[in-house]
Amino acid sequence: MPARSVPPVVSVPDTPTRSNTQNGPASPPGTTGAAGGDRAAVALGQAALPMSAGQPLNPEAAVSVRGLRKSFGRKDILHGLDFDIPADSIVGLLGRNGAGKTTALSILSGQDPATDGEVSVLGRSPFEDATTASRLCFARENQKYPESFKASHVLRSAPWFFEHWDQGFAERLVRMFRLPVETKIQKLSRGQLSAVAIVVGLAARAPLTFFDEPYLGLDATARQLFYDVMLQDYLEHPRTIVMSTHLIDEAADLLEKVLVIDDGRILLDADADTARTAAFSLSGPAAAVGQVSAGWTALNERRIGGLLSVTLAGQPDPGLAAAAAEHHLEIGSVGLQDLVAAIGSRPTDALGGAAAETSKEQR
Numbered sequence: 001m002p003a004r005s006v007p008p009v010v011s012v013p014d015t016p017t018r019s020n021t022q023n024g025p026a027s028p029p030g031t032t033g034a035a036g037g038d039r040a041a042v043a044l045g046q047a048a049l050p051m052s053a054g055q056p057l058n059p060e061a062a063v064s065v066r067g068l069r070k071s072f073g074r075k076d077i078l079h080g081l082d083f084d085i086p087a088d089s090i091v092g093l094l095g096r097n098g099a100g101k102t103t104a105l106s107i108l109s110g111q112d113p114a115t116d117g118e119v120s121v122l123g124r125s126p127f128e129d130a131t132t133a134s135r136l137c138f139a140r141e142n143q144k145y146p147e148s149f150k151a152s153h154v155l156r157s158a159p160w161f162f163e164h165w166d167q168g169f170a171e172r173l174v175r176m177f178r179l180p181v182e183t184k185i186q187k188l189s190r191g192q193l194s195a196v197a198i199v200v201g202l203a204a205r206a207p208l209t210f211f212d213e214p215y216l217g218l219d220a221t222a223r224q225l226f227y228d229v230m231l232q233d234y235l236e237h238p239r240t241i242v243m244s245t246h247l248i249d250e251a252a253d254l255l256e257k258v259l260v261i262d263d264g265r266i267l268l269d270a271d272a273d274t275a276r277t278a279a280f281s282l283s284g285p286a287a288a289v290g291q292v293s294a295g296w297t298a299l300n301e302r303r304i305g306g307l308l309s310v311t312l313a314g315q316p317d318p319g320l321a322a323a324a325a326e327h328h329l330e331i332g333s334v335g336l337q338d339l340v341a342a343i344g345s346r347p348t349d350a351l352g353g354a355a356a357e358t359s360k361e362q363r
């Protein structure tokens, strides 16, 4: 049986990924002969797939991006992104190191020009636009400040930049994060620099806030404090918050929508609930896992000795559940972190290769 590369179900809408009729072995007990890839694509759903190109900008969205490209010299970093960020939501921009998250945020915040494409932020083109700049806050730990600046200077000057700045809230945050406001910023630890960014990002109450990995250097207690206080303040003062993060499971409960970016491409664009049910795991003896998962789209696999765990797109149907039970295989849920790791772990030009290899080895 020839191995076949499986198209990237998470980034190619409506593409059947495999058909048992064409490729697979006999259907496992309890399953039909219908294409598992179709099932998986349906289960991932349109809501989980990246937006298709060619749609007009969405005037209702806080951020609307079409065909966004960015190159540095000859190096292409963003390869034509299409996505919307709904107003009054908390959105996670998720992806591995070097995926292009900061590059995208720099463009959305107007600090960098796009190489190509359309970008609408709060209804305007953001690059070097003073109106947009006055309505957004880009909070990051490596923000540049004048050499002599202390956090107290930052907090005193913030009201000039942010119309909705809440000084009392800023002071409460300073106490919560134990920020030494009279120490020069240059002397602050990485965690304290993150705390400065968090205080500014939250107390600014900007209509649109970008947090770029806001937790760098923060201990677990401080990170939880940040998530709690952000959610509380967001509920009291709804606004649009976009947070790039690697610590996905920590932040998962906050997120209403997730955008997964990898190698400058959007791999997943989904509301968080859809993403949480976009995949499941199947584990047990490798041969049985291979047999039962044949026809399903494998996003990732882990092998330890003779045991295999595969992450499969979609949700288990009764046929798969029965086959898994018969072979004493374990079906598990896949959290957001694992889903992102699974879809981001495959080479972009070989998505599905792991699945094909898995199936091949079984035959």
Ligand SMILES: Nc1ncnc2c1ncn2[C@@H]1O[C@H](COP(=O)(O)OP(=O)(O)OP(=O)(O)O)[C@@H](O)[C@H]1O
Pocket: 072, 075, 077, 095, 096, 097, 098, 099, 100, 101, 102, 103, 104
């Ligand atoms: N000014 C620049 N010149 C050349 N290449 C750049 C520049 N800025 C970023 N890059 C490259 O663009 C790619 C994406 O970087 P970016 O910082 O956007 O990734 P990221 O997803 O934020 O990563 P991380 O999670 O590690 O912060 C990387 O390969 C990086 O080396």
